[in-house]
Amino acid sequence: MISKRLRLIGFAALAVMLFTVLACSSDDDADTDTAAPAPAPAPAQAPAPAPAAAPAPAAAPAQEPAKDDAMMEKPTFEGTFKGTFVWDGDHPTEFSEAPTLAAMVAAGSLPPVEERLPNAEDVMVVPVVDRIGDYGGTWRRAFTGPNDGQNADRLMMDMVLYYDLNGTDVIPNVAKDWDISDDGLVYTLYLREGMKWSDGVPFTSEDFVWHFENVIIDDEINPTRDGQIGWSGVQVDSFAAIDDYTVAVTLRERKDGFLDSLANYTTGGWTLHGRIADGMYGPTHYLKTIHRKFADDKDAFDKRVADAGYENWITFFKDNASPLKSTDTPVISPWKMTSPITAEIYEWERNPYYWAVDPAGNQLPYIDRISMTLTGDKEILNLKASAGEIDFQHRHIEMAKVPVFKENEERSNIDVQFWGSHGAVGLSINMSYGEGPVEYEVDEEVKKWLNNFEFRKALSLAIDPHKINEVMFLGQGTVSQGVFSKGHPFYPGDETAQKYTEHDPEQAKEILDSIGLVDTDGNGIRNRTDGKGDLVFITDYAAEYFVAYDILAELIEEDLAKVGVKLALKAMDVSLFKERRDGNTGIMMAGGVGGGRWPALLDRWYESGSAYRTWYTGGRDVYSEDSIAAEPTDPNILRLAELADLAKELRYADRKDLYIEGQKINVDNLYGIGAVGNTPAFNGVIVKKKYFKNVPPQAPNESPLQNPGIARTVQFFIEGGKNDSE
Structure with missing residues (x-):
């Protein structure tokens, strides 16, 4: 652990050195500045609502804590989400646009804003936070390379529906409204009349129907998908265009959870699912030009694919459809990529056809462009944030650096915010280790202990969650198993949340002794019962991740060593992670335990390579395709699968009993060992410039909700219209 603490000290020292250089250069710049730049023209202001007549704008978010106390403010879900992104005021009838777009209109290179937006009554109005x-x-911003696709995905908020700021209520988004048939099989989506893709082509029901018939159920593009949309676990029978702006989606069987899938990343939007070829919709007019079935001359098409360096047309199709890689693909997101994720500067510029406005009728987004600088070294990325070179970043921002950020708030003109998340960090156990047609020699001794509840209980008691909370999270987390945070309607209660979290190494030793796992040779490490020496558990962790899982792994290793359990830590990059997951090779993993959107940990076990997830999904999601599958025999795990199935048949808000039962099963059996929950460490530590506005003090921090998009990035803005380097 000394090396990790030295690393943080080194980061702070490097920050001071950089600030010295910045201070000198700022003085030099001041001598040459002749005048401050004029602020950007302000958009039209919303008219004040008539007293006691027009509905008031959305309730203001909770008061931001004083800056000196911000670091000590624990993330909570108890009564903090006061705002709503449902607009109940007067609908604007006149519209304004960004000055850059107005200039293009004046030059004749772009149609007027009224022609670019949907019909006036169908324009989406987004309330503003401040x-x-x-x-x-x-x-x-900063990004870490071509694998950092979620850096942009999370900003683009182009799901068919979306969640409100509370993370529970589904509200309109791309679709302005929806109906569900009495039998729960048909979802009718009402699109916004006059809405367009970024190239000005109408966005219609054909973009849903064609995509399903020629991408989702195409035997070459998706040979095993069998009608499943995204990662929803829901299989669709058909899409039908009722008219240009009405589409009917018929499910094979009733799954009321499909409504929530339309609002989160499991079906997602074009930005995320375009590159995977498994979403709800796509730009028909463009996709036809890169789909082999629609090529008049198949030989010429094949030559085009080969000349572009592709071995097959499927990869060619996905790359050229990807909004992250292809500047040709149209989008409906607020910004459109202009420099790809494979470049050193990854950029997105405003979509002139974006279909939403603020309450005053100003077309959104406010911000002209997003520019991400390639920063593979996360130490440097965090240094840039602390130096004020980043305007708003949540991704790759490390909790351990918060003291440095706080120290430099005034000097760098930055603020630090925390958005807490559900679940916990701790030790995941691969309950399916050795199951299925694995291609390695199964260590039966290891497998025996992984499946021994008393052994897992001893591990839980040996781990010191309070130390993990202090070292990793500055005391900001809550000692907890991997459950929903307190205050959420699905919180299972203190008894379940706190079960087996007490730190009692002496009891852990007694349990290990009682089950026959003892140190027979006196070297401090408990021995295998098959006479083959020390018992060692290979424990994986993700290197260079959003959370300092290397520190977590070392802390757990230290605690377990004190009770004689030996871990062999193994750092993984993304490629090795996938290889071990697909091969069901993992034994234990230091990392996330549980998750806030799923009814059963079964849905999340892919993190430690579980064959049970693949059995459950049938290999029909991005995390389990081509992976080893094995059917569980443990009745409790089979019950988790039943709960997961039942949950898909209910709306998210109606799943309380199922979620609580699933959490209790996981905790009672310790299929995952939680330590600290309710932390902002995973994508929830935000560093932003003080001039970066309309950011809620708190918002749900869950990957399926795609934060910060759930805070409506389109209404974020830079005060004065320029960052401090422009």
């Missing part, structure tokens, strides 16, 4: 924003500016 005030009507200022147009202009570049939102500076």
Whole structure:
């Protein structure tokens, strides 16, 4: 652990050195500045509502804590989400646009804003958190490379429906409304009349029907999908265009959870699912040009694919459909990629056809462009954030650096915010180790102990969650198993949340002794019962991840060593992670335990390579396709599968009893050992410039909800319309 603490000290020292250089350069710049730049033209302001007549704008978010106390403010889900992104005020009838777009209209290179937006009554109105924003500016971020696709996905909020700020209520988004048939099989989506793709082509029901018939159920593109949309676990029988702006989606069997899938990343939007070829819709007019079935000359098409360096047309199709890789693919997101994720500067510029406005009728987004600088070294990325070179970043921001960020708030003109998440960090156990047609020699001794509840209980008691909380999370988390946070309607209660979290190494030793796992040679490590020496458990962790899982792994290793259990830590990059997951090779993993959107840990076991997930999904999601599958025999695990199935048949808000039962099964059996929950460490530590506005103090921090998009990035703005480098 000394090396990790030295690393943090080194980061702080490097930050001071950089600030010295920045201070000197700022003085030099001041001598040459002749005048401050004029602020960007302000958008039209929303008219004040008539007293006691027009509905008030959305309730203001809870008061931001004083800056000195912000670091000590624990993330909570108890009464903090006061705002709503449902607009109940007067609908604007006149519209304004960004000055850059107005100039293009004046030059004749772009149609007027009224022609670019949907019909006036169908334009989506997005309430603003603080005030009507200022147009202009570049939102500076950092990304780590081509595998960092979620860096942009999370900003683009192009799901068919979306969650409100509370993370529970489904509200309109791409679709302005929806109906569900009495039998729960037919979902009718009502699109926004006059809405267009970023190239000006109408966005219609054909973009749903064609995509399903020629991508989702195409035997070459998706040979095993069998009608499943995204990662929803829901199989669709058909899409039908009732008219240009009405589409009917018929499910094979009733799954009321499909409504929630339309609002989260499991079906997602075009930005995320375009590159995977498994979403709800796509730009028909463009996709026909890269789909082999629609090529008049198949030989010429094949030559085009080969000349572009592809071995097959499927990869060619996915790459050229990807909004992250292809500048040709149209989008309906607020920004469109102009420099790909494979470049050193990854950029997105405003979509002139975006279909939403603020309450005053100003077309969104406010911000002109997003510019992400390739920063593979996360130490450097966090250093840039602390130096004020990033305008808003949540991804790859490390909890351990918060003291440095706080120290430099005034000097770098930055704020730090925390958005807490459900679940916990701890030790995942691969309950399916050795199951299925694995291609390795199964260590039966290891397998025996993984499946021994008393052994897992001893591990839980040996781990010190309070130390993990202090070292990793500055005391900001809550000692807990991997359950929903307190205050959420699905919280299983203190008894379940706190079960087996007490730190009692002496009891852990007694349990291990009682089950026959003893140190027979006196070297401090408990021995195998098959006479083959020390018992060692290979424990994986994700290297260079959003959370400092290397520190977590070392802390757990230290605690277990004190009771004689030996771990062999193994750092993994993304490629090795996938290889071990697919091969069901993992034994234990230090990382996340549980998750806030899923009814059963079964849905999350892919993190430690579980064959049970693949058995459950049938290999029909991105995390389990081509992976080893094995059917569980443990009745409790089979019950988790039943709960997961039942949950898909209910709306998210109606799943309380199922979620609580699933959490209790997981905790009672310790299929995953939680330590600290309710932390912002995974994508929830936000560093932003003080001039970066309309950011809620708190919002749900869950991957399926795609934060910060759930806070409506389109209404974020840079005060004055320019960042401090423009």
